[in-house]
Amino acid sequence: MTVALELALVVFVVSTAVATAVLRDIVASIAVFAAFSLGISVIWLVLQAPDVALTEAAVGAGIMSVLLLVTVAKTARASDEGALVSVNPRALAAVGLLLLVLVSTVPALPEVGSEEAPALQKTVDGELTPYGYYVEEAYNETGVENSVTAVLVYYRGFDTFGEATVVFSAVVGVLVALGGSRRWGEE
Amino acid sequence: MTGIGLFAGHQYQIAFVLLVGVGLYTMIDAKNLVKKVIGLNIFQVGLFLFLVSSGYLAGAGPAIIDGEGRYVNPLPHVLILTAIVVGVSLTALALALIIRVYDEYGTLDEEHIQEVMDGD
Numbered sequence: 120m121t122v123a124l125e126l127a128l129v130v131f132v133v134s135t136a137v138a139t140a141v142l143r144d145i146v147a148s149i150a151v152f153a154a155f156s157l158g159i160s161v162i163w164l165v166l167q168a169p170d171v172a173l174t175e176a177a178v179g180a181g182i183m184s185v186l187l188l189v190t191v192a193k194t195a196r197a198s199d200e201g202a203l204v205s206v207n208p209r210a211l212a213a214v215g216l217l218l219l220v221l222v223s224t225v226p227a228l229p230e231v232g233s234e235e236a237p238a239l240q241k242t243v244d245g246e247l248t249p250y251g252y253y254v255e256e257a258y259n260e261t262g263v264e265n266s267v268t269a270v271l272v273y274y275r276g277f278d279t280f281g282e283a284t285v286v287f288s289a290v291v292g293v294l295v296a297l298g299g300s301r302r303w304g305e306e
Numbered sequence: 307m308t309g310i311g312l313f314a315g316h317q318y319q320i321a322f323v324l325l326v327g328v329g330l331y332t333m334i335d336a337k338n339l340v341k342k343v344i345g346l347n348i349f350q351v352g353l354f355l356f357l358v359s360s361g362y363l364a365g366a367g368p369a370i371i372d373g374e375g376r377y378v379n380p381l382p383h384v385l386i387l388t389a390i391v392v393g394v395s396l397t398a399l400a401l402a403l404i405i406r407v408y409d410e411y412g413t414l415d416e417e418h419i420q421e422v423m424d425g426d
Binding site for chain 2: 257
């Protein structure tokens, strides 16, 4: 049952990604991309990552679609001939080569969900790994039940600080880029 | 049959490879600049899928600690939360620059932009 659900989700996500790539109309592309984000956020739920699922649904499917649609509204909706883009054999060959290399490494990776996976070992040579530490000690040390929040704020606070810096820089960049925009300013 | 058996339990990693491929192809091939940004986002999501699935433990609950139990690894979730927000910042900046490009050249098509630049 779970395997069937997982496979269905994976097929849905990959096919919406392909549809996003091949649709010529940009608004149709954006609509399918929103469906893709929604599918991915369900996958995050199945992978027991509710925090990531919430962020993806709000940011990926919500804010991202709005940003893309606003951009199209401010610029042009190109309406060329044909509903689908024509395949570029050289790009396809280059990407196919990369995929061949990547796929050949997949059987060597640990199976998803297996207890043998290196990321799921609590101790290595008698010492706690980060995973073991976050699961065993984080609650006693911080009193936060959700260990994602504990790690985000308590142990990796500098990451979050860096993230805030990136968001601030991006806002400054957007304002500078649009500050000289004639179309944007006159409305 | 053995060929398929080799990939059993790897469905998320296969999806990662395919999403990276679709995203990369869109970035290379798409003529529309907005479409290239969408390709970049698909590429990113592929990588997120690889990282989050590496911390997944079958039958375990989310990493919300209530006594003894099996939990998934919270670290990839934290990294991906940060990466999603950074990705949106990047997209917003790219789209603002695309609006400026449209102001200057009157088109979003890569080849038309090149023609306009050559014409100047």
